[in-house]
Amino acid sequence: MHILLVGAGLSGAVIGRQLAEAGHQITIVEARGHVAGNCHTERDDETGVMVHVYGPHIFHTDDAEVWDYVNRYETFKPYKNRVKTTSQGQVFSLPINLHTINQYFGKTMRPEEARTFIAEEQADTTIEDPQTFEEQALRFVGRDLYEAFFKGYTIKQWGVHPSELPASILKRLPVRFNYDDNYFFHRFQGMPENGYTAMVERILDHPSITVHLNVRFTRDKAGDYDHVFYAGPLDGWFDYELGRLGYRTLDFERFTHDGDYQGCAVMNYGEEAVPYTRITEHKHFSPWESHEGSVCYREFSRACEPDDIPYYPIRQVKEKALLADYVKLAEKARGVTFVGRLGTYRYLDMDVTIREALDTAAVFLDKGAETPAFVKPPL
Structure with missing residues (x-):
């Protein structure tokens, strides 16, 4: 079959690779000028630091198959996320x-x-x-x-x-009654030695995969393909006809520093009077490297506007009601499967995104054109 994937992030790359290896022809269109979606990384020309362009992404999982999968395409170096927070004039360790x-x-x-x-x-x-x-x-x-x-x-x-x-947002309150300050508790934790973009580029490096960057998908193109996997915003597929699903977006105030700015990768700011939520210092995400200069981001969160990059689905009562209406529309659609964080309007860690992409590809290889609109239901 000739299959179209909309979005060259983790969902599109993994599904595309699995189906290409099974003999299908894969076309991927990506609106941005690079692959890897929001986990895109690139070298800073001034400092040489590997920068997480859309904010830091730390890989952590208990899924051995997913861990083996990512290590097939990139060497993952050991990395433990040790977050600090400034509050009431002191620096504390998180999680509590x-x-x-x-x-x-x-x-x-x-x-x-x-x-x-x-x-x-x-x-x-x-x-x-x-x-x-x-x-x-x-x-x-x-x-x-x-x-x-x-x-x-x-x-x-x-x-x-x-x-x-x-209360569900704080389901498992992160409090530990020992001195373990590793933010995550998963068995496998690490960072890609050469960045996430290099990993995704290798996943996409297959003779049956063609990638087109800086191309915006329009739904009239769907009929040119046997099936579409859509990793864009669910409401965007339907031209927002029922209204827009709510997201939070992030603004980054980038600055450089000669030396070590804060001594850690992530410094939260817990007080409302400080306008940013945290400062990330990107060279600390690659502790095996050494750089004199430093690249830092001050991170600000706000409501997502139509032209912004959507980061966090809000998923409150109003949004869930609208989501339910879009799910009904989607389930009537033919020839399309909605995938990933935007396509299913769920916050997904990278390992879960890859797991669901592998599972979705397996369903398609079994069911073909009968693959449902959602392999992982959004509600």
């Missing part, structure tokens, strides 16, 4: 761990002492069934830690008060 708790409260508690202290002296046990983000935080860590590390950051990130967000 025993060091954070002892430092914040000026104590030297052992694990069980800290667990008891948080449960009996800090947590708001009057909240039996937390319904909001704020209630969830107050129930499990109490007001002091909530206001120092969660409240201001969340208001900046989501543009609403935590009392208006569902």
